[in-house]
Amino acid sequence: xxxxxxxxxxxxxxxxxxxxxxxxxxxxxxxxxxxxxxxxxxxxxxxxxxxxxxxxxxxxxxxxxxxxxxxxxxxxxxxxx
Numbered sequence: 423x424x425x426x427x428x429x430x431x432x433x434x435x436x437x438x439x440x441x442x443x444x445x446x447x448x449x450x451x452x453x454x455x456x457x458x459x460x461x462x463x464x465x466x467x468x469x470x471x472x473x474x475x476x477x478x479x480x481x482x483x484x485x486x487x488x489x490x491x492x493x494x495x496x497x498x499x500x501x502x503x
Contacts, residue, residue, distance in 0.1 A: 424474075425491050429463065429483030435494065436462040438501040447496050461493045 448455040453473075456464065461475055474489030488494060 423491055424487055424489050425494065426485060426487045428481075429477065429486050431482075432462060432486050432488075432494075433483065435497055435501065435503070438503070439497055440500070443497065443500050446500065447493055450496060451492065458493060461488075462497075 444455050444458045448458045451458075457473055461473060463475075473493075476487040476489070478485045478487075
């Protein structure tokens with residue numbers, strides 16, 4: 423299932439996470455923590471991967487389409503959203 427939202431919406435979700443949440447998500451999904459950070463707009467592709475995030479320039483930081491919402495759903499659960 424894919425979802426489309428603004429980049430700023432994605433960053434607001436990331437910013438609402440408590441410290442250490444990226445590591446918790448990575449551990450639960452058995453992926454590299456840098457891959458989780460890249461999902462939220464990071465660009466460390468030496469240590470992490472890009473996993474289904476597509477960015478298009480535009481207002482409010484641009485449009486983001488996420489091919490897989492698993493990381494987003496875990497982040498929202500951790501943030502209490």
